[in-house]
Amino acid sequence: AFAGCTSSEETPAPAQGDVPETTIFIVGIDGEYPPYSYIDSEGNPQGFDVESVRWIAENQGFEVKIQPMAWDGIIPALVNGKIDMVYSGLTITDERKEKVNFSIPYWVVNQSVAVQEDSGYTLDDFKNGTLVIGAQRGTTGQMWVEKNLIETGLMSKDNLKTYDNFPLVAEDLKNGRLDAAIYDKPPMLDAIAGKPIVIVGEINTGEEYGVAIRKGDVDLLNSMNEGITTLMADPYWEELKIKYEMA
Template sequence: MRKHVVCGILCFCLIATVVISGCIGVPDAEKKLIVVGIGENNPPYGYPDANETYVGLDVESIEWIAKQNGYDVAYLGLPWTGIVENVANGTVDILYCGLTITPERSEIVDFSDPYMIVNFAIAVLPNSSLTKEDVLSGNVSISTQTDGTSHVWTEKNLNETGILAEGNLRPQATIDDAFVMLAEGKCDAIIYDEVTVNSYVARGLAKNIGVIEVNELYGVAVRKGDNETLQMINKGIADLQASPKWQELLDKYGVVLS
């Protein structure tokens, strides 16, 4: 089954129709189609490769789960701001994108059982002499992904406390944009999901100078009351993590779980 990137989101409903009817072909008559929302560029969970095909830990996870349960899959890359609304309004069927389970999001969507526990990490350039203490004392400029939980944490713990000077929190639309900003010297550090930070470290683009323990739970978001999909996802996650495929995917994408 081929995977295609759907870009240039002007009207989510129209694009979702194009993805289903125009980009992946007519699904197998015996299979149902599940439209999966993922972040626009969120390694290692879901991101476009050199061929503009979505790859990643979560992408391959849902493909495995879908195959086991008789589903075809289509993808829709989504901006992070207000991302859960895309499930609530029917633009996508689920979000499988390294999404933290929070009380606020749980008011809008239902979440699967958690499939990962993740902390934040602090990333700096490979040649930087900054320490974790330097960053948390506020003597730097910091980027992260707009409206992500790391953004919320940084605002609460560094901005609202007065530790970080006004203007020194510089969130970006995607985490890849934040790392571009770091590379260009437009921020000193990034606070974000440790798994993602380590994927940039592995490519020589950053170094991890410390972990912030938040123990966030990642889950798959489904529409409120969609118990059929929720049960399928919960069973699929359990089956995947009980199979050799799970460790294979973790190794493939360089994910080390604590």
């Protein structure tokens, strides 16, 4: 039932045959989502969520393989069994709950809106539907614009541009192809650092991040919930927050 397999080759043969093989679960991430999940300069997956799942795996007695992939297809990949969980700043939504199960929440964020520093655009301009807006495809930021600006008739759907990853959005905002961008605030701060781009406001969505797990994988869901609860009560949780400047 799992995308991961058992690691019989990596585990030394038990003398008595009574050491259980360790299950490997494949964890899908967006490799462009700092500080939660990204690829470091040596090409290794890193970040707050990546370190969290490694700790939880150790705590719960399984192994993980971190699999960077396209964000827009990440839930289908989970449903189709290519990966075993999504642990990458994924917001718990009712729509997604129809397809997958979610762990208990481990983080809360708002959406943020960014514009070019010297553009003079405000959060009101954004909310009035007068700007050309960029968002990462398949995110709650995109969904917010669709629901609140396009479906209400405030903005033409042509004024929403979607991209595979957020660095591409930030690039087009910088070079003026977009007037504004919407994204979860922590990765937005990371994406605009050092660029002539500023956050002009937040939309208080109060979204909760959770780990998505295939429906039916109840043991894994229980184990992740136990692991998250244990992690959040452990001093390591505070260390992670400090390390990734989220305290």
